[in-house]
Amino acid sequence: MEFSKFSRHFDPGSGILRLMDDLGSAEHSEQPVRMLGGGNPAIIPEMEREFRTAMEDVMADGRSFEQMLGNYDAPQGNLPFRKALASLLHARFGWLVGPENIAITNGSQSAFGFLFNLFSGEFADGSHKHILLPMTPEYIGYSDVGLADKPIFKSAKPRIERMDDLLFKYRVDFDNIQCGEDIGAICVSRPTNPTGNVITDNELNRLRALANEKKIPLIIDGAYGLPFPGIIFNEATPVWDENIVLCLSLSKLGLPGIRAGILIAAPALIRLMTGANAIFTLSPGRYGPTLVSEMTRSGRLLTLSDQVVKPYYQKRSDEAIERIREVMADLPVRVHVSEGAIFLWLWFENLPISSEELYQRLKVRGVLVIAGEHFFPGLTEPEWQHTKECIRVSYAASEDAVREGLKIIAEEVRNAYQDQSNSQRERSNNLERLAI
Numbered sequence: 001m002e003f004s005k006f007s008r009h010f011d012p013g014s015g016i017l018r019l020m021d022d023l024g025s026a027e028h029s030e031q032p033v034r035m036l037g038g039g040n041p042a043i044i045p046e047m048e049r050e051f052r053t054a055m056e057d058v059m060a061d062g063r064s065f066e067q068m069l070g071n072y073d074a075p076q077g078n079l080p081f082r083k084a085l086a087s088l089l090h091a092r093f094g095w096l097v098g099p100e101n102i103a104i105t106n107g108s109q110s111a112f113g114f115l116f117n118l119f120s121g122e123f124a125d126g127s128h129k130h131i132l133l134p135m136t137p138e139y140i141g142y143s144d145v146g147l148a149d150k151p152i153f154k155s156a157k158p159r160i161e162r163m164d165d166l167l168f169k170y171r172v173d174f175d176n177i178q179c180g181e182d183i184g185a186i187c188v189s190r191p192t193n194p195t196g197n198v199i200t201d202n203e204l205n206r207l208r209a210l211a212n213e214k215k216i217p218l219i220i221d222g223a224y225g226l227p228f229p230g231i232i233f234n235e236a237t238p239v240w241d242e243n244i245v246l247c248l249s250l251s252k253l254g255l256p257g258i259r260a261g262i263l264i265a266a267p268a269l270i271r272l273m274t275g276a277n278a279i280f281t282l283s284p285g286r287y288g289p290t291l292v293s294e295m296t297r298s299g300r301l302l303t304l305s306d307q308v309v310k311p312y313y314q315k316r317s318d319e320a321i322e323r324i325r326e327v328m329a330d331l332p333v334r335v336h337v338s339e340g341a342i343f344l345w346l347w348f349e350n351l352p353i354s355s356e357e358l359y360q361r362l363k364v365r366g367v368l369v370i371a372g373e374h375f376f377p378g379l380t381e382p383e384w385q386h387t388k389e390c391i392r393v394s395y396a397a398s399e400d401a402v403r404e405g406l407k408i409i410a411e412e413v414r415n416a417y418q419d420q421s422n423s424q425r426e427r428s429n430n431l432e433r434l435a436i
């Protein structure tokens with residue numbers, strides 16, 4: 001079969017494809033697999049009960065169930081849900097949003113493909129623009145969505161701040177950000193996948209000011225963040241204005257299977273997203289919005305985020321870090337301070353093998369993680385060793401899987417350092433022998 005050049009965009013080598021493939025095959029594997037690689041949310045029994053009750057309510061409510069299954073929604077997405085969400089956001093945060101500011105997509109991932117291609121590539125005046133990622137590491141899922149022939153991202157290295165014996169934190173390096181005429185939009189995930197970093201209110205306000213000054217939008221990826229599912233462990237303010245494009249999702253509340261993303265933006269952008277929905281998918285799924293409409297109307301969506309989802313992940317994160325202290329005490333490991341999301345970002349300084357090689361060795365041992373080097377889209381600076389010294393580990397899997405997985409990671413990393421010191425010893429013995 002012969003394919004057009006378009007096929008290049010769907011290269012089987014894509015990091016996100018491999019990640020999702022790993023996720024799918026782990027679920028059906030006959031061997032025990034500790035799945036610490038994907039972005040699957042945790043099973044939180046209380047949330048499962050909520051969704052079951054919500055579904056029972058839909059089924060008991062006249063013909064709601066039949067309408068949910070039997071009708072296409074409008075291409076902008078379910079109107080009762082959009083109205084309920086707009087009222088909630090207005091009431092709780094004072095945001096001036098109405099249903100015309102909201103579009104539903106089949107997962108927030110599909111919104112990123114649309115947004116990045118909208119704000120990068122060739123513009124009417126012949127200029128070529130990029131998406132600025134002010135801080136890498138950034139979400140692996142952004143990497144391959146560009147449909148232009150040229151790379152779409154420009155990104156910057158962070159500043160690294162070493163904290164206590166084990167922790168470190170990335171900070172936006174404002175001196176290193178170049179936001180010239182060739183930038184069409186700025187994008188950050190908050191919390192950041194893969195690191196669990198939450199850029200501070202101050203950093204976010206500086207990015208807002210930069211975007212406003214340059215008259216370009218600031219895209220905030222809130223898949224794990226605010227106002228829901230609220231997986232943020234420190235103080236952070238939810239923000240929106242007409243220059244912000246806020247991408248939310250129902251996935252990390254515990255609903256990745258229904259594929260529901262939510263875009264909150266200026267009406268002009270929402271109208272384009274609506275057009276893209278109609279052209280590419282006819283209409284976005286109706287299942288998710290129907291299921292969570294009532295909890296959105298009542299505000300319970302925010303209560304659950306704050307009182308169930310957030311504390312659940314906070315506890316799991318603390319336990320995973322404790323486990324790392326226990327099994328990696330002798331290793332030169334650092335963990336990015338866990339401020340949100342569902343991952344830990346482990347940095348093994350001067351790791352003698354690449355993080356990709358470590359991923360392969362761990363896979364053989366039945367532990368799936370993600371190699372760090374895939375999380376630096378748009379970074380064009382000369383080889384930065386740090387990119388190959390990190391891995392992303394999800395702590396949303398079962399407690400046993402996380403405990404066992406971390407122990408096996410410790411063993412493989414230890415082997416790698418030991419092999420290096422053994423071969424260094426052998427080399428110096430050989431040199432000594434030659435000298436004699």
Ligand SMILES: Cc1ncc(COP(=O)(O)O)c(C=O)c1O
Nearest residue numbers: 039107108109139193223249251
């Ligand atoms: C940072 C980030 N943004 C967006 C997404 C897309 O999520 P979904 O398409 O399920 O809404 C993910 C998924 O893991 C993510 O980690």
